[in-house]
Amino acid sequence: MSKVCLAMTAFLVLVSAVAFADQKMSVTVQEVKVRATPSALGKIVGTLVYGDRVTILDQPAGSPQTWRKISMQEKGIQGWVSLSALTEKEVKLQAGSQTAQTGASSGEYALAGKGFNEEVEKQYKADGKIDYTWVDRMATYKPTDDQVLAFLKAGGLNTSGGAQ
């Protein structure tokens, strides 16, 4: 009985180790900054965009659960990204488009971009004569890290940036 348990554990550890070593994830947001530390306000070491495929590196002991240490060789970037910006699925973009495209080949799930996308929005706007002026303006309200850090600091708030 105990030998079986031991064998099971060893098998699962081995399988997990192999899976971890090969783990890749894709960026699932328009743009995300890669940080030197697992903090949304940590020093920026690079920028990833929608569809970028990254390798998940070993997580140092005690790393926050909601952050992953990644590398992207093509861009020469290594650092930390919040899990909320990543997906396990591969995202393939249409050439010259911000919209993702399905590649229905072996092993790819990439459904992003096939559903409600830019084309659907265009049609929806035209159908209902919906005005997106303020929505587009809202998208430009993007405070910088420096602004946010200065704001937190001056207000005596937490400047760690969310690495709970």
Add this chain to the structure above:
Amino acid sequence: MKSILRFLPLAFLVMVLSACTSIGGGGIGFGDVMQLGEAGSKVVQAEQTEFTPEQEYYIGRAVAANILSTRKAYDNRSATDYLNVLERALAVYSDRPDTFGGYHVLIMDSDEINAFSAPGGLILVTRGLLRCATNEDGVAAILAHETSHVVLKHGLNAIKQARKTAAFQNLAVTAANTAGGSNVRELTDIFKDSIADITNTLVNNGYSRDLEFQADQMALVIMRRAGYDPRAFEAMLKVMETKLKPGGLDFAKTHPDPKDRIAQVDKTLAGQMSVAASPDALAARQARYQAALGGI
């Protein structure tokens, strides 16, 4: 012994499945299926069970545009900038600091006590609601609550199941069709109905009491992480209680009675240490709050 071995593959499968679902926001869940393609090559067809962050983004933009088609924006740049810095300062302490297009706040020029969180992070808040806060911590309470609706994807959950099923069936067919083919017309019709579901919930019916309480509870966590005093949430609700008019078409209609929300918040905060701040820090917060929202 044999019975244990029989369950080994099952145990392994459960482990793998739970590991898969704990990571990432890719939006494809348990319904993923593999099928063999016609030519015998392995083609993966995904049966999508939730919207991807990209789809959520387009849904949120349409919901916000819809709401703003009948409500006027309050064009005050310094107040808007202040709220957007504060929103980012809170979002980094949420469990979802990154959405597809990010979090953005707009003030609506209205005396009613109202706010709408469109999926993906477009937050619309009225001047009337902002007046329920008497300091920055109170404004943080308002925004943390709205942010929590986004983190918890309450807006997306307001889309009727039939609509989701239609959208995902459409996607599955499209995914298998490598030659493409336009189904924009059909998708736009489903999209339109989905936007109507969410807008109707936000404007008319409101979320369930449970979802509102969930958002309140998560807001308290975000505030505490950021360093704001969660008790300001209760203070803000007390002001709201005095201002809400029975029969109003705003939070009076779509949210639980502030009394009930206060009771829930009280329960959570009882026994918790309060978050202290130095007099200088509080003075700095009050000064910038006054400068940005004093005349709201």
